[in-house]
Amino acid sequence: MNKSSSSPRIAILGAGPGGYVAAIRAAQLGARVTVVENQALGGVCLNWGCIPSKALLAVVELGEKAKKASELGLKLDGPVGYDLARMVSRKNKVVENLVKGIATLFKTWGIEHLDGTGELLDERTVRVAKRDGTETRVQADALVLATGSSWPNLPLFPIDGQRIITSKEALDLTEIPASLLIIGAGVEGCEFASLYGGIGTKVMMVEMMPRILPLEDEEIAAVTDRELKKRGVAVHTGTTVEKLERGNGTLKATLKNGASLEAEKVLVSVGRGFNSKGLGLERVGIRLGGRGEILVNERMETNVPGIFAIGDVVGKAMLAHVASAQGKVAVDNAVGHTREINYHVVPAGIFTLPEIGRVGLTEEQARERSQTLGQDPDTAVKVGRFRYLGLGKAQAVGETTGLYKIITESQTGRIMGVHIIGAHAADLVHEAAMAMQLGATASKVAEMIHAHPTLSEGLMEAAEDVDGLAIHIARKRAT
Numbered sequence: 001m002n003k004s005s006s007s008p009r010i011a012i013l014g015a016g017p018g019g020y021v022a023a024i025r026a027a028q029l030g031a032r033v034t035v036v037e038n039q040a041l042g043g044v045c046l047n048w049g050c051i052p053s054k055a056l057l058a059v060v061e062l063g064e065k066a067k068k069a070s071e072l073g074l075k076l077d078g079p080v081g082y083d084l085a086r087m088v089s090r091k092n093k094v095v096e097n098l099v100k101g102i103a104t105l106f107k108t109w110g111i112e113h114l115d116g117t118g119e120l121l122d123e124r125t126v127r128v129a130k131r132d133g134t135e136t137r138v139q140a141d142a143l144v145l146a147t148g149s150s151w152p153n154l155p156l157f158p159i160d161g162q163r164i165i166t167s168k169e170a171l172d173l174t175e176i177p178a179s180l181l182i183i184g185a186g187v188e189g190c191e192f193a194s195l196y197g198g199i200g201t202k203v204m205m206v207e208m209m210p211r212i213l214p215l216e217d218e219e220i221a222a223v224t225d226r227e228l229k230k231r232g233v234a235v236h237t238g239t240t241v242e243k244l245e246r247g248n249g250t251l252k253a254t255l256k257n258g259a260s261l262e263a264e265k266v267l268v269s270v271g272r273g274f275n276s277k278g279l280g281l282e283r284v285g286i287r288l289g290g291r292g293e294i295l296v297n298e299r300m301e302t303n304v305p306g307i308f309a310i311g312d313v314v315g316k317a318m319l320a321h322v323a324s325a326q327g328k329v330a331v332d333n334a335v336g337h338t339r340e341i342n343y344h345v346v347p348a349g350i351f352t353l354p355e356i357g358r359v360g361l362t363e364e365q366a367r368e369r370s371q372t373l374g375q376d377p378d379t380a381v382k383v384g385r386f387r388y389l390g391l392g393k394a395q396a397v398g399e400t401t402g403l404y405k406i407i408t409e410s411q412t413g414r415i416m417g418v419h420i421i422g423a424h425a426a427d428l429v430h431e432a433a434m435a436m437q438l439g440a441t442a443s444k445v446a447e448m449i450h451a452h453p454t455l456s457e458g459l460m461e462a463a464e465d466v467d468g469l470a471i472h473i474a475r476k477r478a479t
Contacts, residue, residue: 007032008335011126011140013118013279016043017320018311019146020102022327027109029335034138035111036118036128041102043148045320047095048168053191055091056171057351060198064353065398072398082199085174114138120280123304127280142306142334145294146327147279149272149312156244157183157268163251164244164266167192177201181253181263183241185212187350189269190224194353197231204234204261206253211237216350217362217419223403224352224421231353236261274313291315298340300330308334317346347433349426354402357429360417360436366407369416382410384442384466386458388422390473393453399423404462406432406442413441413466424455431459442466 008031012019015037023035040047059082066080106113116130118138126138151166153159161169170192180196182189185207197203205212205228212228212235213221225235236255243254250262274292281288287295287303293315300308308330311323325341332339350356361369363383370380388394388402402422408415418432435445446463450456464470 008141009034009139010142010144010331010334011036011118011138012144012146013126014043014146014148014311015041015102015113016146016148016311016323017045018148018323018327019043019144020106021324022144022146022310022331023111024105024109025328026331026334027111029331031331031335033109033111034114034140035106036114036116036126036138038115038117038131041099041106041113042095046098046102048171050320051098052091052095052171053167053195054351055094056087057191057195057198057353059087059090060195061353063198068398082176084176084199088172088174091171117278119278120284120307123284123306142308142331144327144330144334145279145302145307145309145313146311146323147275147313148323149318150275152268152271152273154268154270156241157266159268163246163264164268166268170196170267177264179250179263180204180265180267181206181251181261182267182269183253184269184271185209185235185237186215186269186271187213189267190228190352191350192267192269193228193233194231194351197228197233198353202232202234202263204263205236206239206241206255206261207235207237208240209237213350216356216358217405217417218364219405220356220358220403220419220421223354223401224356227352227354227401234261272312272318274315276313289315299333299338300326300341301333306334317343317348319346319348322346345433345437347429349429351426354399354422355425356419356421357425357427358417358419359429359433360415361407362417362419363405363407366409366416370409380410381416382408382466384408384462384464384470386461386465386470386473388455388458390461391453391455391458393455393457394423396453397423399455402458404458406445406459406462406466408442408466413443415440415442415445418459420459422455422458428455428459431456 010026010031012035015035023033026033063080069076114128116128118126118128121127128136179202182205185205193203239255239257241253242256245252253261276292294309296309296314310326310330312318329339329341347359366381367377371377384406386404389400394400405419407417415436442463450460461470
């Protein structure tokens with residue numbers, strides 16, 4: 001699409017998965033686009049999060065397969081070993097190629113990239129302090145704030161980048177640490193436990209909640225807990241680190257329950273803070289929430305006309321693909337269209353070993369919801385399950401650990417949530433997400449012919465099990 005001086009001009013602060021996607025979509029819609037970013041294109045997700053962690057975990061997953069090679073009839077000489085320096089070098093190349101890809105996309109779509117930090121001077125003007133020491137100003141018809149989130153700064157755990165680290169440093173270690181204490185057993189903490197536990201580090205985790213992955217389905221989290229412990233990860237739940245002391249080459253953590261743990265390194269994985277400070281928001285009157293998040297509506301509009309916000313900084317689902325979706329919605333509205341974000345169906349992947357895919361409500365949430373509606377939670381919700389062990393494909397490829405779980409509304413058969421743990425779970429869950437997006441019932445998923453032998457058959461069997469009709473589940477005899 002040709003751009004002229006009459007084309008709307010959009011300035012975007014931040015080039016993470018929200019900002020760069022918004023920039024490209026805006027350019028596709030005919031806008032003149034300027035992106036301000038003071039770090040690498042792609043943001044945290046591409047450079048210090050989603051992509052690098054998966055690049056490293058892919059090697060561990062391959063190693064797990066190699067360890068089972070003899071069972072499958074494959075002869076490999078010697079034990080499986082890991083060269084972390086080479087793993088990190090490959091990871092860096094993957095990231096570098098993807099960052100270059102974004103730069104190429106910007107060039108082909110005519111997007112201007114200013115390497116610096118932006119600050120709002122008024123509702124339509126951004127002052128940019130460039131990294132080369134110069135300064136410039138950008139006038140725009142609309143602004144999109146996509147500044148993301150950052151690692152927390154906690155007095156009890158002073159990050160030094162060497163012994164007390166964040167995920168950023170954990171992705172660049174070139175020597176395998178003998179021991180690692182992970183504070184926080186949410187998604188990030190469990191992924192790093194899988195990574196470092198897989199390459200031979202003695203891993204300990206501390207989580208203040210009663211179980212790991214406290215926001216995930218309890219049954220799925222229990223499988224993860226079991227698999228982590230199988231790999232030697234020590235899990236301490238329902239407690240916190242009260243004191244952290246530096247010793248001779250180790251760090252000693254004293255827990256609230258009286259236990260003490262020693263580790264070579266400590267990884268702090270306890271959430272993130274919103275990057276809403278230093279942007280000049282108060283100058284133009286943009287409202288913030290109690291946690292420091294930028295408040296927006298379903299059109300991604302702030303309270304100031306013409307200024308939008310997307311991604312982690314708005315405090316919704318803090319996921320890269322949600323930020324990208326929000327970015328598309330924001331610029332659609334910025335160029336004069338009308339569009340709203342829909343958070344009803346948001347699939348997500350957790351890349352532990354085995355990995356997790358989920359969409360919609362957990363079983364606990366579904367039952368709580370039915371109770372608030374005045375329904376009996378024991379009868380208002382029906383659940384179907386099927387284990388990987390029952391699949392021919394899973395047996396054939398040696399991936400028998402895992403579970404498919406479908407949560408439905410009893411009266412209508414409407415799918416309320418789907419949770420999968422096992423090989424390729426993060427990919428498999430998208431069939432369920434599509435079914436939910438289109439309003440399909442569990443019985444409709446069950447009726448759809450699934451190819452054999454595939455791992456997708458497990459979702460069909462779980463859908464059948466909602467009504468007790470799964471073919472490959474043994475009949476439960478009355479006692």
